[in-house]
Amino acid sequence: MDKNKKEGRYQRLFSQIEQLMPGCADESSRRATIIAVLHHKMEYFFWTGYYLLKDGELCVDHYQGSVACMKLAKDKGVCRAVINRGETIVVPDVHEFPGHIACDSRSNSEIVVPLKDSKGLIYGVLDVDSSEKYSFDEVDAHYLELILNLRFK
Numbered sequence: 001m002d003k004n005k006k007e008g009r010y011q012r013l014f015s016q017i018e019q020l021m022p023g024c025a026d027e028s029s030r031r032a033t034i035i036a037v038l039h040h041k042m043e044y045f046f047w048t049g050y051y052l053l054k055d056g057e058l059c060v061d062h063y064q065g066s067v068a069c070m071k072l073a074k075d076k077g078v079c080r081a082v083i084n085r086g087e088t089i090v091v092p093d094v095h096e097f098p099g100h101i102a103c104d105s106r107s108n109s110e111i112v113v114p115l116k117d118s119k120g121l122i123y124g125v126l127d128v129d130s131s132e133k134y135s136f137d138e139v140d141a142h143y144l145e146l147i148l149n150l151r152f153k
Contacts, residue, residue, distance in 0.1 A: 039064035
């Protein structure tokens with residue numbers, strides 16, 4: 001998707017999600033709503049979901065798409081790299097990322113955004129996969145980070 005079209009789409013999604021958030025104070029419900037909107041409105045999102053830290057392990061939470069890995073291996077993959085680095089990672093070609101975890105062989109690119117609580121502590125990640133290479137860029141990173149912050153409004 002061209003960057004201008006992508007930016008416009010994200011601006012509309014941001015507004016839509018922002019309007020939905022006051023409907024429920026439960027953070028789990030807010031996460032589920034964000035995933036559903038993103039997955040169904042961004043055609044290149046093949047798998048869209050969260051992994052949350054539970055006793056030091058990343059376990060799947062709300063998601064849309066094919067069946068997920070229930071638990072991700074420790075100290076491997078993009079999701080764990082995001083936890084360790086504390087920042088969003090865009091992977092243009094997952095086959096070139098050392099230790100990539102392939103829950104679905106159709107995944108070819110990925111973006112993972114840290115999920116932080118109101119104090120800024122990371123407690124999980126938003127993980128989005130695409131079946132096409134080079135699907136994600138700085139526009140996705142910027143808007144996904146903004147959208148995740150809507151959970152607190």
